[in-house]
Amino acid sequence: MAGTVGAVRAVPGPRLAVAGRGAAAEALARRLGVPLVRAADPEAVDFVLVYEDGGLGIRPAAAGGSGVVRVDLVAGRAGARRRAASRGTELIARAVGIGRGVTTVVDATAGLGRDAFVLAALGAQVIALERSAVIAALLADGLCRAALDPATGPIVPARLRLVVADARRWLEGLAARDRPDAVYLDPMFPPRRKTARVKKELELVQALVGTDDPEAGELLAIARAAARRRVVVKRPVHAPPLAPGASATCRGRTTRFDVYLS
Ligand SMILES: C[S@@+](CC[C@H](N)C(=O)[O-])C[C@H]1O[C@@H](n2cnc3c(N)ncnc32)[C@H](O)[C@@H]1O
Missing domain, CATH: 3.40.50.150 (Vaccinia Virus protein VP39)
Structure with missing residues (x-):
């Protein structure tokens, strides 16, 4: 469904990591060029991407699990x-x-x-x-x-x-x-x-x-x-x-x- 066409803008932005284990997390970290970590260190990372509850979400690393944003088009x-x-x-x-x-x-x-x-x-x-x-x-x-x-x-x-x-x-x-x-x-x-x-x-x-x-x-x-x-x-x-x-x-x-x- 998703494809990559041409150069995608590299925005100088917040420090990101993917947290977790498994093939999906590994592939995402590789695709985005960000570290794969077990748990995000708020000193080193601003936002962390996580696969949980059957979907991909992102949250501030300092939030300790709260404030997850994910795309939910169903509910x-x-x-x-x-x-x-x-x-x-x-x-x-x-x-x-x-x-x-x-x-x-x-x-x-x-x-x-x-x-x-x-x-x-x-x-x-x-x-x-x-x-x-x-x-x-x-x-x-x-x-x-x-x-x-x-x-x-x-x-x-x-x-x-x-x-x-x-x-x-x-x-x-x-x-x-x-x-x-x-x-x-x-x-x-x-x-x-x-x-x-x-x-x-x-x-x-x-x-x-x-x-x-x-x-x-x-x-x-x-x-x-x-x-x-x-x-x-x-x-x-x-x-x-x-x-x-x-x-x-x-x-x-x-x-x-x-x-x-x-
Ligand atoms: C205000 S948000 C859009 C919100 C969207 N209408 C929605 O319903 O969720 C603007 C988005 O446009 C993207 N964007 C801005 N300029 C773009 C461009 N030239 N090509 C592709 N995406 C672009 C930004 O990265 C950002 O994610």
């Missing part, structure tokens, strides 16, 4: 969102145009896969691109578990596929016949206030890839050249647009989706 918030989701109620589906001519979507900033999964659950064929090898490993593991569950098995992998790549290079390399109807972007954006309470998942993503995404403007320009119909950019509701020229905006309480028509 919890993602499950509730999937069960409640409809093309009418999900702002993202309206912005992307699911059910109104858009069937193929590239999510060029997949992260932990929540938006890509909603788009796929609502019927789109989605290719999710993620350049952080660590985040992609967490997402690939969550997708594998979703593929095995009767509720989400029809969605993954039939309608959602992960590719580990920098979206700029991947989109530039697309053949004309493979251009998607829409490209969806949710780049990192600095929190409004330093004191803002950010959710555990967001905090983790920020620690791994940074709070800002200085190349997002370049990615938008490349996405506009690649998409047949539209590019949709998710922004905090207060944030300036990533670029001028949006044709429409779907506004929610805390986020909005700027639509750039091709």
Whole structure:
């Protein structure tokens, strides 16, 4: 399901280790180029990746087992969102145009896969691109578990596929016949206030890839050249647009989706 295309960004970031034993842990440590340890020493490591409860998770090494983040697309918030989701109620589906001519979507900033999964659950064929090898490993593991569950098995992998790549290079390399109807972007954006309470998942993503995404403007320009119909950019509701020229905006309480028509 997961593949590697082109060079994946090497982010100078937190110190990582994989904790545990067994073939999966060994292979992950080798793939990510991080140490394999029995138990993470908080003096030497910031975050530790662990296989436990049947899946891959990551937690701060100092947390002593608490604060694990994993991708769960079956239960919890993602499950509730999937069960409640409809093309009418999900702002993202309206912005992307699911059910109104858009069937193929590239999510060029997949992260932990929540938006890509909603788009796929609502019927789109989605290719999710993620350049952080660590985040992609967490997402690939969550997708594998979703593929095995009767509720989400029809969605993954039939309608959602992960590719580990920098979206700029991947989109530039697309053949004309493979251009998607829409490209969806949710780049990192600095929190409004330093004191803002950010959710555990967001905090983790920020620690791994940074709070800002200085190349997002370049990615938008490349996405506009690649998409047949539209590019949709998710922004905090207060944030300036990533670029001028949006044709429409779907506004929610805390986020909005700027639509750039091709
Ligand atoms: C805010 S998160 C996306 C969250 C996601 N929409 C979700 O539902 O979980 C942004 C992600 O985009 C990734 N990203 C940013 N620029 C990218 C690029 N050029 N190619 C691939 N991934 C990129 C970052 O590594 C990060 O994981």
